[in-house]
Amino acid sequence: MPVEVRYASEPTNVKPYDLSDDELLGIGRLIRACAEIEDIINLHLYKLAEITEGAGVMLLGRMSTSARLKLMEAFSTSRSAKARKMFQEAFDNEHYRHVVRCRNTVAHGLLLGVTEDDLIAFQVQDPQGFEAGTLVLSVNAYDHRAFAAFATQAEHIIPQLEEGFGLQESRETRRAKALSPHKKSQPKAKQKAGRERPGRE
Secondary structure, three states: OOOOOOOOOOOOOEEOOOOOHHHHHHHHHHHHHHHHHHHHHHHHHHHHHOOOHHHHHHHHOOOOHHHHHHHHHHHHHHHOHHHHHHHHHHHOOHHHHHHHHHHHHHHHOEEEEEEOOOOEEEEEEEEEEEEOOEEEEEEEEEOOOHHHHHHHHHHHHHHHHHHHOOOHHHHHHHHHOOOOOOOOOOOOOOOOOOOOOOOOO
């Protein structure tokens, strides 16, 4: 599905709308695919910086993905022209930006309803200025099929990034690791030796 960005030239009424199961499925797929892409971004950044994943987690903390991409661009540029080109092809393009914009919209935006031309509208925290003392926020609106289309696009990006950045093995290794118990979990009580004496009725 081709991506088209339009800016409304006329006002429109919005009526309440409940997302369909198919639309919710598309949104869920999109959010999950973008989470996988963010993991790839982290691993490639650690690789470029020549630090372990543990060190990267401690150093970067809750840094936003956009800030991590700026760091990745700087490291890629310092490495080689090839590394910078790989970064640009992966992340510095309209396709990636539209996928992330849709993901951010559906994950954080306020669902307003459907417009008169049957687009699903979300209010997002993107100030456009003031009109008569009132803050004006952006509204992003999507066709009913857009969520599934963006999800498919994001899902196709994942193996391309894994292969392009050479992260297939490390991603598979991380998935295969066993989970350790949480340090706050209660230890299991030791089983008593022998049988317990039955109580009296």
